[in-house]
Amino acid sequence: MTPRWCLLSALLLSCAPAASHAEDAAALWDKSCKNCHGPDGRAQTRMGQKESIPDMTRASWQKAESDKEIRGVIANGSSHNPKMKAYKDRLSPEQMDALVGYIRTFKPQEKAP
Numbered sequence: 299m300t301p302r303w304c305l306l307s308a309l310l311l312s313c314a315p316a317a318s319h320a321e322d323a324a325a326l327w328d329k330s331c332k333n334c335h336g337p338d339g340r341a342q343t344r345m346g347q348k349e350s351i352p353d354m355t356r357a358s359w360q361k362a363e364s365d366k367e368i369r370g371v372i373a374n375g376s377s378h379n380p381k382m383k384a385y386k387d388r389l390s391p392e393q394m395d396a397l398v399g400y401i402r403t404f405k406p407q408e409k410a411p
């Protein structure tokens with residue numbers, strides 16, 4: 299009886315944070331990134347146009363950037379443009395990982411044939 303209950307609660311506990319991570323990433327994006335990168339990553343913002351921030355929904359952009367590179371820019375800022383600041387002191391490693399995952403959701407969906 300007890301062991302089974304333990305297993306179930308362990309599962310519930312390990313699932314709950316994973317589910318809230320996705321929401322966290324969206325909320326983080328809205329709070330910290332949207333002003334420049336836009337709600338959808340297209341960077342159709344004043345800052346985006348002025349600084350020619352790349353459109354993250356482009357397949358070519360998604361292909362060219364590895365998770366490691368994206369994670370690096372979030373953590374350390376961009377070496378090309380000081381407007382893209384380093385977030386490593388403001389965000390936890392988990393939050394930065396979650397944002398990489400969130401940026402991947404901007405990837406264009408394959409169109410059904």
Ligand code: HEC
Pocket residue numbers: 327330331332333334335345349350351352363367368369371372376377378379381382383385397
């Ligand atoms: C003050 C405006 C601003 C904010 C806020 C901002 N960025 Fe940026 N970001 C930029 C600019 C400008 C660039 C383009 C830098 C360059 O040309 O390399 C950039 C580039 C990037 C890149 C790399 C794009 C590439 O092609 O190399 C990533 C990834 C990124 N930002 C993620 C984020 C995330 C995640 C957040 C929120 C935590 C964020 N940015 C918040 C301005 C901003």
